[in-house]
Amino acid sequence: MIKKYSIKELLNNGNFFLEKKVLVEGWIRFFRNSIFIALNDGSTIKNIQIVLSKNIDKKLIKKITIGTSIKVIGILKKSIGKKQSIEIKSLYISIYGKVDQKNFQKSILQPKKHSLEKLRKQAHLRFRTSIFSSIIRIRHHIAFSIHKYFHEHGFFYINTPIITTLNAEGAGNMFQVTTMDLKNIPYIKKGDIIDYKKDFFQCKTYLSVSGQLEAETASLSLGKVYTFGPAFRAENSNTSRHLSEFWMIEPEIAFYHLEENMNLAENFLKFIIRYIIENCVEDLSFLKENIKKWNQEDNFSILDRLELILKFPFKRISYTEAIKILEKKNKKFFNPVIWGMDLQSEHEQYLVNDHFQHPVIVFDYPSCIKAFYMRINNDGKTVRAMDILFPKIGEIIGGSQREERYDLLLKRMKDTKIDDKKLWWYLDTRRFGSVPHSGFGLGFDRLVQFITGMKNIRDVIPFPRTPNNAEF
Amino acid sequence: MIKKYSIKELLNNGNFFLEKKVLVEGWIRFFRNSIFIALNDGSTIKNIQIVLSKNIDKKLIKKITIGTSIKVIGILKKSIGKKQSIEIKSLYISIYGKVDQKNFQKSILQPKKHSLEKLRKQAHLRFRTSIFSSIIRIRHHIAFSIHKYFHEHGFFYINTPIITTLNAEGAGNMFQVTTMDLKNIPYIKKGDIIDYKKDFFQCKTYLSVSGQLEAETASLSLGKVYTFGPAFRAENSNTSRHLSEFWMIEPEIAFYHLEENMNLAENFLKFIIRYIIENCVEDLSFLKENIKKWNQEDNFSILDRLELILKFPFKRISYTEAIKILEKKNKKFFNPVIWGMDLQSEHEQYLVNDHFQHPVIVFDYPSCIKAFYMRINNDGKTVRAMDILFPKIGEIIGGSQREERYDLLLKRMKDTKIDDKKLWWYLDTRRFGSVPHSGFGLGFDRLVQFITGMKNIRDVIPFPRTPNNAEF
Numbered sequence: 001m002i003k004k005y006s007i008k009e010l011l012n013n014g015n016f017f018l019e020k021k022v023l024v025e026g027w028i029r030f031f032r033n034s035i036f037i038a039l040n041d042g043s044t045i046k047n048i049q050i051v052l053s054k055n056i057d058k059k060l061i062k063k064i065t066i067g068t069s070i071k072v073i074g075i076l077k078k079s080i081g082k083k084q085s086i087e088i089k090s091l092y093i094s095i096y097g098k099v100d101q102k103n104f105q106k107s108i109l110q111p112k113k114h115s116l117e118k119l120r121k122q123a124h125l126r127f128r129t130s131i132f133s134s135i136i137r138i139r140h141h142i143a144f145s146i147h148k149y150f151h152e153h154g155f156f157y158i159n160t161p162i163i164t165t166l167n168a169e170g171a172g173n174m175f176q177v178t179t180m181d182l183k184n185i186p187y188i189k190k191g192d193i194i195d196y197k198k199d200f201f202q203c204k205t206y207l208s209v210s211g212q213l214e215a216e217t218a219s220l221s222l223g224k225v226y227t228f229g230p231a232f233r234a235e236n237s238n239t240s241r242h243l244s245e246f247w248m249i250e251p252e253i254a255f256y257h258l259e260e261n262m263n264l265a266e267n268f269l270k271f272i273i274r275y276i277i278e279n280c281v282e283d284l285s286f287l288k289e290n291i292k293k294w295n296q297e298d299n300f301s302i303l304d305r306l307e308l309i310l311k312f313p314f315k316r317i318s319y320t321e322a323i324k325i326l327e328k329k330n331k332k333f334f335n336p337v338i339w340g341m342d343l344q345s346e347h348e349q350y351l352v353n354d355h356f357q358h359p360v361i362v363f364d365y366p367s368c369i370k371a372f373y374m375r376i377n378n379d380g381k382t383v384r385a386m387d388i389l390f391p392k393i394g395e396i397i398g399g400s401q402r403e404e405r406y407d408l409l410l411k412r413m414k415d416t417k418i419d420d421k422k423l424w425w426y427l428d429t430r431r432f433g434s435v436p437h438s439g440f441g442l443g444f445d446r447l448v449q450f451i452t453g454m455k456n457i458r459d460v461i462p463f464p465r466t467p468n469n470a471e472f
Numbered sequence: 473m474i475k476k477y478s479i480k481e482l483l484n485n486g487n488f489f490l491e492k493k494v495l496v497e498g499w500i501r502f503f504r505n506s507i508f509i510a511l512n513d514g515s516t517i518k519n520i521q522i523v524l525s526k527n528i529d530k531k532l533i534k535k536i537t538i539g540t541s542i543k544v545i546g547i548l549k550k551s552i553g554k555k556q557s558i559e560i561k562s563l564y565i566s567i568y569g570k571v572d573q574k575n576f577q578k579s580i581l582q583p584k585k586h587s588l589e590k591l592r593k594q595a596h597l598r599f600r601t602s603i604f605s606s607i608i609r610i611r612h613h614i615a616f617s618i619h620k621y622f623h624e625h626g627f628f629y630i631n632t633p634i635i636t637t638l639n640a641e642g643a644g645n646m647f648q649v650t651t652m653d654l655k656n657i658p659y660i661k662k663g664d665i666i667d668y669k670k671d672f673f674q675c676k677t678y679l680s681v682s683g684q685l686e687a688e689t690a691s692l693s694l695g696k697v698y699t700f701g702p703a704f705r706a707e708n709s710n711t712s713r714h715l716s717e718f719w720m721i722e723p724e725i726a727f728y729h730l731e732e733n734m735n736l737a738e739n740f741l742k743f744i745i746r747y748i749i750e751n752c753v754e755d756l757s758f759l760k761e762n763i764k765k766w767n768q769e770d771n772f773s774i775l776d777r778l779e780l781i782l783k784f785p786f787k788r789i790s791y792t793e794a795i796k797i798l799e800k801k802n803k804k805f806f807n808p809v810i811w812g813m814d815l816q817s818e819h820e821q822y823l824v825n826d827h828f829q830h831p832v833i834v835f836d837y838p839s840c841i842k843a844f845y846m847r848i849n850n851d852g853k854t855v856r857a858m859d860i861l862f863p864k865i866g867e868i869i870g871g872s873q874r875e876e877r878y879d880l881l882l883k884r885m886k887d888t889k890i891d892d893k894k895l896w897w898y899l900d901t902r903r904f905g906s907v908p909h910s911g912f913g914l915g916f917d918r919l920v921q922f923i924t925g926m927k928n929i930r931d932v933i934p935f936p937r938t939p940n941n942a943e944f
Binding site: 148244 | 480498517550595634664693717727905
């Protein structure tokens with residue numbers, strides 16, 4: 001039997017296979033002069049050139065069209081062409097699946113420039129385009145490097161629940177999960193209160209917006225843990241940075257103070273970016289050369305921007321210092337700068353793009369704009385929060401040292417109207433050997449967006465869920 | 473500054489650190505003779521022994537109780553005790569968090585044997601028990617080895633959607649996802665039809681039971697892909713093998729026939745099990761020695777059972793052959809054996825435990841009991857399905873070669889009343905260079921259950937979701 005190879009294996013180890021008989025399978029990307037096929041199998045952005053033999057059946061040639069899937073057996077040769085160093089001289093070709101010519105004209109498989117919007121409408125086929133397959137391969141490498149980083153640093157992967165009774169954080173709207181018949185909702189004694197005892201879980205349930213609270217309980221025993229799973233926000237905002245369903249990474253670390261948390265986050269981000277620069281050379285080069293076709297207004301180079309992240313330590317400033325910097329440029333902004341406000345996108349962009357021209361970590365935010373679980377500082381008005389702001393996309397990581405002191409946590413929950421009865425188990429962890437601990441959240445899709453340089457987050461996830469759109 | 477180490481680092485490299493000053497942090501597991509602390513930080517099942525100095529403050533000693541979290545600075549010494557080779561002679565101890573003595577008696581932190589049921593009720597604290605922390609560490613290593621296997625074999629990780637409009641498979645009940653006010657459901661023209669145009673996605677949506685169909689579209693371009701994400705079944709069955717929310721791995725491979733699919737699945741399972749035997753020695757040993765305390769009726773050794781999986785090639789038989797074997801023992805079974813029936817648990821267990829005493833792959837099932845997307849054989853009545861049956865737990869993997877022929881797929885969809893309009897995009901992939909392709913699904917939690925030997929699947933996932941239970 002003739003051994004099958006991926007196109008990536010052959011292109012990366014060309015010399016080793018020279019003059020050998022090989023088998024490859026893939027989809028036809030181009031067909032020139034009735035002789036040269038450019039074949040792609042998804043293993044790499046690059047195509048391998050197949051040279052048809054002169055005595056090939058003419059009927060077969062008619063079937064060789066763009067998008068058709070074929071099997072090729074041939075001899076690997078040095079190529080005399082300029083564009084490739086090796087090619088396959090075909091001995092045998094068979095066709096797996098033809099292309100429906102009637103529908104081909106409307107499809108994004110047609111070899112011309114299609115808009116990213118059109119690609120999204122054919123999400124099932126856009127994996128076949130160079131740009132989207134590149135993005136998905138890079139997305140894979142980012143995911144893998146995340147697991148690799150945490151694994152090598154002694155973290156344990158944890159699955160936190162997706163279906164939850166918690167709507168505690170109050171962070172925007174949530175999706176409800178139910179098995180009740182919506183035409184026949186049961187009420188308690190025909191009153192105005194829905195009888196959730198009749199629902200699947202015997203209570204009202206939602207899709208989780210974060211696994212942090214559960215991950216904390218795990219870290220308070222296992223030391224270092226991380227989650228990597230889907231999270232959901234039912235916000236009706238159609239922006240280029242938001243998805244209704246997205247993937248999130250949330251490490252939690254016991255015995256960690258805020259500064260160690262910042263060190264970890266910076267070290268982690270730099271590891272990922274270095275890994276991608278080293279392991280995704282071909283896909284990054286393709287994006288570097290071609291992304292302007294799609295993101296016209298962008299004038300930067302992807303690689304330059306990634307390397308800038310690695311170059312220096314991230315700038316660290318307190319929220320109060322940030323406000324002082326912004327106050328000096330107050331008239332620049334649409335939203336006036338006042339201590340106590342949440343930083344708006346324009347403020348973040350000014351700090352990162354104009355003032356520091358480098359990633360910035362802002363820490364010690366006012367307690368009034370941050371969540372109940374963040375550790376309160378001795379000043380009584382700021383909390384040990386930190387946000388990492390990146391060029392172009394703004395906040396990429398949000399984290400904090402968690403409030404480990406039972407009394408202060410309970411008080412904060414009461415002050416912010418969090419249901420402490422429902423969170424009995426979360427409070428409980430502060431009664432049985434509580435320790436200082438910290439963690440952060442990273443939006444996976446937003447990180448992919450930053451690394452690939454795509455303008456719209458819908459173009460970095462296979463099947464985006466956004467308001468009014470759950471197709472495929 | 474004195475360097476901090478994990479207890480795992482110190483125990484694994486004891487000789488290297490001898491006579492050095494070290495810092496460790498963790499929770500007190502035991503305290504003997506007012507001198508010896510057994511400290512655990514979650515990095516390993518093992519505790520490190522701390523020897524208090526004789527001139528320690530008597531007030532501090534009173535605070536040293538089980539569950540309390542402490543920081544220790546001391547000198548690493550050879551131990552003269554028999555149970556450990558090294559220990560830390562303490563120079564300095566400080567306490568982070570005390571234990572609420574009033575509630576300690578009721579908690580599972582109290583050092584005595586608690587039932588697994590009681591552990592589940594304190595899911596936020598059970599990470600602190602030896603058995604559950606062992607399981608979660610093993611669970612981590614299984615997850616990591618899955619990513620490692622696929623990454624090294626050229627697969628790309630894909631995120632398929634969790635929120636879906638598809639209820640196509642008809643495989644049991646699904647959870648509905650909505651943002652509509654259940655007290656005020658909108659109807660079309662005050663009729664009997666709910667106006668889903670007013671719901672978040674402008675249509676009826678569910679939690680996905682599988683990412684297979686979407687993963688197929690990705691494989692038909694990228695070649696080899698896999699998913700690893702949550703899946704949901706709203707079945708009201710309270711068994712020791714089912715969760716309402718579970719994690720699933722679904723590889724899909726283009727240009728793969730059923731036999732290659734079986735080879736992959738067997739190779740993959742053996743890789744995972746070998747990896748766990750090699751990388752989780754201490755946690756497996758703990759389970760081996762202690763699991764009888766919990767799973768009393770079990771008399772087997774975990775390691776023996778894992779090694780049995782590795783020992784021989786899995787036995788492969790067609791469904792029709794399986795039926796013939798079962799027919800010979802017909803009177804043994806509660807469910808009579810008839811060609812065309814789905815294999816029941818008792819049948820699977822007979823094949824695996826009694827007849828072959830080894831894992832079995834059953835293939836070529838009757839089409840009438842399998843899903844519409846499986847490739848029909850030339851006999852017109854069986855499909856290219858395969859299930860891998862394991863000792864004790866039964867089906868661990870279910871897979872198939874997919875129907876790649878447009879006409880046959882469409883016919884099968886119509887015959888089985890699948891909405892082909894809704895699945896236009898799935899059908900579409902069979903019109904643009906379709907290829908033979910295959911894949912399978914593996915329940916992650918069930919694999920963890922098999923490897924750890926736990927009787928109840930609720931004891932291998934941090935926060936199980938089952939009918940009537942979504943706490944934490």
